Amino acid sequence: MMWIGLTGGIGCGKSQAAAFFRQLGVVVIDADAVNRELIDTPNSPAISLIQNDFGKAFIDSSGSLNRAAMRELIFTQPNAKTKLEQILHPLILQRIVLLQKEINSHQNYALVELPILRANSLFLHIIQRVLLIHCDENIRIKRVMQRNSFSEQQVKNIIANQPTDAERLALADDVIDNSGSLKDLQLAVERQHIIYQSLNK
Ligand SMILES: CC(C)(COP(=O)(O)OP(=O)(O)OC[C@H]1O[C@@H](n2cnc3c(N)ncnc32)[C@H](O)[C@@H]1O)[C@@H](O)C(=O)NCCC(=O)NCCS
Ligand SMILES: Nc1ncnc2c1ncn2[C@@H]1O[C@H](COP(=O)(O)OP(=O)(O)OP(=O)(O)O)[C@@H](O)[C@H]1O
Incomplete structure (x- = not known):
């Protein structure tokens, strides 16, 4: 394949x-959809890591990422974007590799x-x-x-x-x-x- x-x-x-x-x-595997799964799951490992580095202000009351707040931060502060990518990209990659192994396509x-x-x-x-x-x-x-x-x-x-x-x-x-x-x-x-x-x- x-x-x-x-x-x-x-x-x-x-x-x-x-x-x-x-x-x-x-x-088609969609990396954005994989990312959403990680950041929209309350109290997931990704959320814990984000809360540790960015603080509670970026987590909403349901325990998932406050995407609008994070969007405003990372697209005006490149260091924050790098920090977020360092947390999320390895987790996204790991999940995509698993999905690739499961794909059965003609x-x-x-x-x-x-x-x-x-x-x-x-x-x-x-x-x-x-x-x-x-x-x-x-x-x-x-x-x-x-x-x-x-x-x-x-x-x-x-x-x-x-x-x-x-x-x-x-x-x-x-x-x-x-x-x-x-x-x-x-x-x-x-x-x-x-x-x-x-x-x-
Ligand atoms: C910043 C977040 C929370 C915003 O979420 P939201 O649902 O509001 O928007 P969405 O994901 O649709 O992104 C909005 C636009 O920004 C672009 N974008 C998303 N992440 C990034 C990034 N790291 N660098 C540059 N552009 C990006 C998207 O392509 C899209 O065009 C989210 O995009 C995120 O967690 N990004 C970091 C993870 C990442 O790098 N994702 C890209 C897939 S590998
Ligand atoms: N050739 C086209 N003519 C008119 N509208 C289009 C065309 N291609 C895409 N669009 C529209 O433009 C918008 C952006 O397209 P799409 O969502 O596919 O982009 P994307 O690359 O996936 O964006 P993002 O990186 O933000 O996720 C959508 O509303 C889509 O329906």
């Missing part, structure tokens, strides 16, 4: 591309949706290839403002704390541009699927 990392900046269309791959019968490849992929990323150990979804920054900002009701400044703060286009391109084996319509994206995914099916045969 070939594992492909599906990556790209905020609002580039990773989840949308993942949905089109799933329609074709491709398995396809020759599967995807791991990974919002954050850098040259020194732990996640590079669990994939053999990288598919980048690229999209013009102004279009991404508009789409996210519509999707999340974030202000333009909030989206720009997140973009400023993510890898740059150049960093992402340097890691990519394949690139799909999602600056066009949803139909364009679906066709691009279908073309990429045919290419991936023909690899390793």
Whole structure:
């Protein structure tokens, strides 16, 4: 089984591309969903570690992470983001490795949706290839403002704390541009699927 990392900046269309791959019968593991499981589970090991390092103010009354407070902190204070990633990324990686072992797919490849992929990323150990979804920054900002009701400044703060286009391109084996319509994206995914099916045969 070939594992492909599906990556790209905020609002580039990773989840949308993942949905089109799933329609074709491709398995997709979503690192964001794995992370949510960790931080939305009251009093989980991740929550204890976060409470130790960040204090009770970031844990809500039900015992899970106060995501809005943590979002505001990490996207304005890079040190806090690094500290949070040092807690969560090894736990996310461990869970993804378990899920990878359990996958039973008739396809020759599967995807791991990974919002954050850098040259020194732990996640590079669990994939053999990288598919980048690229999209013009102004279009991404508009789409996210519509999707999340974030202000333009909030989206720009997140973009400023993510890898740059150049960093992402340097890691990519394949690139799909999602600056066009949803139909364009679906066709691009279908073309990429045919290419991936023909690899390793
Ligand atoms: C900061 C948190 C609590 C915000 O949660 P929330 O549900 O409000 O937002 P969501 O997870 O959808 O993230 C919002 C946007 O920020 C981006 N983002 C999330 N984490 C990071 C990060 N570490 N670096 C840069 N961008 C990030 C996401 O891709 C998304 O575009 C959450 O994203 C988190 O725990 N992040 C740290 C873990 C991580 O690095 N996750 C990425 C998957 S490996
Ligand atoms: N080609 C497109 N045309 C119009 N809207 C699109 C297109 N692609 C994606 N969208 C919309 O843009 C928004 C962002 O897309 P999506 O959620 O897939 O991005 P993402 O890369 O997963 O974002 P994040 O990193 O924040 O999780 C969504 O509301 C999605 O429906």
